[in-house]
Amino acid sequence: MVDIATRVWNHKWKIDPIVRSLIDTDFYKLLMCQSVFRNKPDTQVTFSLINRSKHVPLAHLIDEGELREQLDHIRSLSLSRGESTWMRGNTFYGKRQMFTPEFMDWFETLRLPPYHLERRGDQYELTFEGSWPEVMLWEIPALAVLMELRGRAVLNSMGRFELQVLYARAMTKLWEKIERLRMHDGLRVADFGTRRRHSFLWQDWCVQAMGEGLAGAFAGTSNCLIAKNRDLEAIGTNAHELPMVYSALATDDNALAQAPYDVLSDWQEEHDGNLRVILPDTYGTQGFLDNAPDWLAGWTGIRIDSGDPAAGAETAIDWWKQRGEDPRDKLVIFSDGLDADKIIELHTQFADRVRVSFGWGTMLTNDFKGLTKDDRLAPFSLVCKAVSADGRATVKLSDNPNKAMGPDDEIERYKRVFGVGAQDAQAVIV
Amino acid sequence: MVDIATRVWNHKWKIDPIVRSLIDTDFYKLLMCQSVFRNKPDTQVTFSLINRSKHVPLAHLIDEGELREQLDHIRSLSLSRGESTWMRGNTFYGKRQMFTPEFMDWFETLRLPPYHLERRGDQYELTFEGSWPEVMLWEIPALAVLMELRGRAVLNSMGRFELQVLYARAMTKLWEKIERLRMHDGLRVADFGTRRRHSFLWQDWCVQAMGEGLAGAFAGTSNCLIAKNRDLEAIGTNAHELPMVYSALATDDNALAQAPYDVLSDWQEEHDGNLRVILPDTYGTQGFLDNAPDWLAGWTGIRIDSGDPAAGAETAIDWWKQRGEDPRDKLVIFSDGLDADKIIELHTQFADRVRVSFGWGTMLTNDFKGLTKDDRLAPFSLVCKAVSADGRATVKLSDNPNKAMGPDDEIERYKRVFGVGAQDAQAVIV
Numbered sequence: 001m002v003d004i005a006t007r008v009w010n011h012k013w014k015i016d017p018i019v020r021s022l023i024d025t026d027f028y029k030l031l032m033c034q035s036v037f038r039n040k041p042d043t044q045v046t047f048s049l050i051n052r053s054k055h056v057p058l059a060h061l062i063d064e065g066e067l068r069e070q071l072d073h074i075r076s077l078s079l080s081r082g083e084s085t086w087m088r089g090n091t092f093y094g095k096r097q098m099f100t101p102e103f104m105d106w107f108e109t110l111r112l113p114p115y116h117l118e119r120r121g122d123q124y125e126l127t128f129e130g131s132w133p134e135v136m137l138w139e140i141p142a143l144a145v146l147m148e149l150r151g152r153a154v155l156n157s158m159g160r161f162e163l164q165v166l167y168a169r170a171m172t173k174l175w176e177k178i179e180r181l182r183m184h185d186g187l188r189v190a191d192f193g194t195r196r197r198h199s200f201l202w203q204d205w206c207v208q209a210m211g212e213g214l215a216g217a218f219a220g221t222s223n224c225l226i227a228k229n230r231d232l233e234a235i236g237t238n239a240h241e242l243p244m245v246y247s248a249l250a251t252d253d254n255a256l257a258q259a260p261y262d263v264l265s266d267w268q269e270e271h272d273g274n275l276r277v278i279l280p281d282t283y284g285t286q287g288f289l290d291n292a293p294d295w296l297a298g299w300t301g302i303r304i305d306s307g308d309p310a311a312g313a314e315t316a317i318d319w320w321k322q323r324g325e326d327p328r329d330k331l332v333i334f335s336d337g338l339d340a341d342k343i344i345e346l347h348t349q350f351a352d353r354v355r356v357s358f359g360w361g362t363m364l365t366n367d368f369k370g371l372t373k374d375d376r377l378a379p380f381s382l383v384c385k386a387v388s389a390d391g392r393a394t395v396k397l398s399d400n401p402n403k404a405m406g407p408d409d410e411i412e413r414y415k416r417v418f419g420v421g422a423q424d425a426q427a428v429i430v
Numbered sequence: 431m432v433d434i435a436t437r438v439w440n441h442k443w444k445i446d447p448i449v450r451s452l453i454d455t456d457f458y459k460l461l462m463c464q465s466v467f468r469n470k471p472d473t474q475v476t477f478s479l480i481n482r483s484k485h486v487p488l489a490h491l492i493d494e495g496e497l498r499e500q501l502d503h504i505r506s507l508s509l510s511r512g513e514s515t516w517m518r519g520n521t522f523y524g525k526r527q528m529f530t531p532e533f534m535d536w537f538e539t540l541r542l543p544p545y546h547l548e549r550r551g552d553q554y555e556l557t558f559e560g561s562w563p564e565v566m567l568w569e570i571p572a573l574a575v576l577m578e579l580r581g582r583a584v585l586n587s588m589g590r591f592e593l594q595v596l597y598a599r600a601m602t603k604l605w606e607k608i609e610r611l612r613m614h615d616g617l618r619v620a621d622f623g624t625r626r627r628h629s630f631l632w633q634d635w636c637v638q639a640m641g642e643g644l645a646g647a648f649a650g651t652s653n654c655l656i657a658k659n660r661d662l663e664a665i666g667t668n669a670h671e672l673p674m675v676y677s678a679l680a681t682d683d684n685a686l687a688q689a690p691y692d693v694l695s696d697w698q699e700e701h702d703g704n705l706r707v708i709l710p711d712t713y714g715t716q717g718f719l720d721n722a723p724d725w726l727a728g729w730t731g732i733r734i735d736s737g738d739p740a741a742g743a744e745t746a747i748d749w750w751k752q753r754g755e756d757p758r759d760k761l762v763i764f765s766d767g768l769d770a771d772k773i774i775e776l777h778t779q780f781a782d783r784v785r786v787s788f789g790w791g792t793m794l795t796n797d798f799k800g801l802t803k804d805d806r807l808a809p810f811s812l813v814c815k816a817v818s819a820d821g822r823a824t825v826k827l828s829d830n831p832n833k834a835m836g837p838d839d840e841i842e843r844y845k846r847v848f849g850v851g852a853q854d855a856q857a858v859i860v
Contacts, residue, residue, distance in 0.1 A: 001433055001435070001436045003431055003433045005431070006431045159642045159643075160642065161605070161638060161639045161642040161643060162605075162642065162643070164601060164639075165601050165602055165605040165639075167598070168597070168598035168599070168601040168602045168605075169598070169602050171594060171595050171598040172595055172598045172599050172602055175591070175592075175595040175598075208591060209591040209594075209595075212589045212590060212591040212592065213589075213591060213592070
């Protein structure tokens with residue numbers, strides 16, 4: 001029986017909104033937002049969309065009016081009562097009241113700041129300017145909107161059964177990965193795929209399928225809305241934007257060399273246990289660890305997000321040993337360019353030597369590769385990054401020169417200050 | 431929004447009925463039923479279920495109580511007003527009033543006669559006795575119920591996402607066949623898969639997917655309910671049960687030799703055009719055609735339902751030529767053991783020499799082969815046949831000795847009367 005009221009109601013929507021909640025974002029964004037709200041609330045930042053996949057002509061595929069409607073819709077969102085209750089009441093990593101009353105009071109009144117959108121040839125220039133804790137929350141929804149609008153542009157010409165078979169193929173593809181993964185005991189895999197997901201509904205399906213198929217090996221999702229709706233653990237720690245902005249704010253080379261450790265010193269005041277995870281690669285992992293203060297060796301884990309992941313894990317294990325720590329008590333989180341086979345390979349290689357966990361992203365929530373003519377739904381590399389702070393350009397080096405960002409002279413300066421030598425280049429696909 | 435009334439209503443069903451309509455059956459059953467109603471209304475027949483796949487222990491898999499509930503539900507069905515209107519008002523093969531007012535008056539009051547069910551080891555003995563026009567209508571729903579209950583027994587232990595992926599895989603499998611088929615111009619393919627379908631909903635999906643994917647190459651469905659619901663052409667002509675029962679009723683060898691032609695003589699009084707299709711293989715195609723009266727050569731087509739299909743088509747083409755007919759005006763319908771590759775092969779081989787059409791059955795609506803552990807959903811060979819008429823055993827020889835049915839001495843007598851010599855055996859899979 002058709003629910004007539006529902007159908008009429010659905011027809012009243014002017015658009016089909018892609019992002020419908022302020023917590024349809026990665027959990028670490030909220031953790032970092034609280035940290036920034038506490039430590040650097042007045043820093044003025046600019047975030048900018050960067051399409052690393054120039055062969056995907058976003059401005060050609062996506063109508064500017066539709067993009068504006070989606071972005072405007074996000075600006076109309078505010079935290080709902082239920083979302084606030086979930087954030088205030090939930091247990092994260094076994095800890096209650098992860099979010100302070102001060103932060104929640106602020107977050108409950110927040111609306112996202114304006115955006116600046118301009119077409120430049122076949123690409124869009126999309127930037128966000130304002131105070132750091134507000135602007136930073138644009139990153140994930142902006143990426144999700146662009147990824148999903150690009151998908152809709154492709155899906156628009158497909159028949160009803162053709163569409164169903166497309167999703168059938170994508171489901172089968174994911175399920176076969178899950179079947180491979182569950183053959184390996186002791187795996188821990190979480191969904192990290194919000195930012196480059198095919199769509200919200202598809203991410204929601206993927207997460208639920210992981211829950212059924214992997215059972216205990218499924219650790220949870222980085223997406224707060226899905227974690228809330230599906231009663232799952234919200235997963236995440238921190239990201240490059242913290243050291244990038246802290247470093248941009250440094251007034252001289254000495255302060256710059258210290259900035260990445262200042263980030264973690266601030267973080268340590270707020271978090272313990274599984275949230276004490278080092279992301280060491282912003283300006284080169286080896287130098288970061290060599291120069292790290294001893295208290296960092298007591299942290300729980302290291303996240304490997306660029307460079308060759310096995311080499312990164314070996315570096316982490318060696319460092320812990322040098323600092324007198326037992327790697328078997330430590331956690332390595334792999335989160336860069338993972339797919340099922342890579343997860344299995346790394347798990348097999350490291351599970352006996354260190355606690356291992358995986359943040360599976362794009363190839364979990366957007367593996368439509370090979371499923372359409374001309375591969376027009378294949379995932380591509382879109383990021384939204386802090387490009388300046390208080391008027392000073394940010395820089396990222398990472399362990400892969402293809403992921404480096406920033407003005408050339410600043411990149412050279414950072415390389416000098418952080419003692420980064422030659423790096424192996426790795427292709428950036430997603 | 432949940433439609434509460436619908437949900438409550440659904441909970442009131444004591445069972446989930448598999449067959450919900452008297453026209454959830456093959457169109458040719460209704461055509462033959464009308465013919466029998468006109469020509470042999472008082473013949474007493476017994477139909478019996480025969481599981482040719484002894485390795486599928488139906489009585490072990492299917493609960494007897496559930497089977498009885500489904501069969502009892504079928505006995506509670508009667509023709510609805512809308513179904514009657516569709517039968518009375520529809521155009522079949524361009525002809526109006528395919529069903530006479532006398533037949534419709536009778537059919538509108540019909541309820542199916544009792545069944546006899548007994549467990550014998552791992553199999554069920556399921557028989558139907560009574561007047562031919564009533565009993566014959568049990569064949570398709572009885573098969574559909576057993577196929578679907580067997581499927582439910584397997585599906586019962588599967589998880590929600592595991593189920594969705596199962597259907598995703600089945601959809602992908604069918605769609606890939608459709609993609610292969612639509613590369614060939616001039617194909618005509620119809621759904622003949624009611625009797626051994628995985629389930630009603632699955633057949634309905636397959637038919638709709640064919641409609642979208644094959645477009646003009648899709649000829650329609652043999653299933654009347656789906657044809658009605660989806661506004662498609664209902665497809666079919668006649669089957670072996672007519673010559674089998676007519677032959678069983680023959681009182682001597684001369685009458686027996688004549689019986690298969692009597693069937694078509696009766697048929698010719700009722701039907702013309704595309705419904706004048708010869709099914710020549712009941713007692714051997716070659717002998718049937720050699721001895722056929724000349725008026726049969728004027729019929730529109732021949733259906734090839736056993737033996738090597740290419741050899742059968744060559745036999746038909748040769749026969750038309752011998753009788754002075756141009757095969758390019760004639761129709762060959764292939765309907766035995768087809769799958770996409772076979773369809774393409776036969777189409778490529780014969781499309782230039784004769785009009786060709788395909789009735790695609792089990793491998794359209796039940797290709798779950800390879801999709802579950804131990805292949806427990808693979809299709810198997812179940813039939814429901816007239817085994818006696820007015821107390822006399824029926825016989826079928828066909829062009830494949832593995833499909834022969836009847837008492838041994840009667841098989842020998844029929845072989846002698848119809849001049850059937852050595853036959854090539856073909857594996858019967860579905």
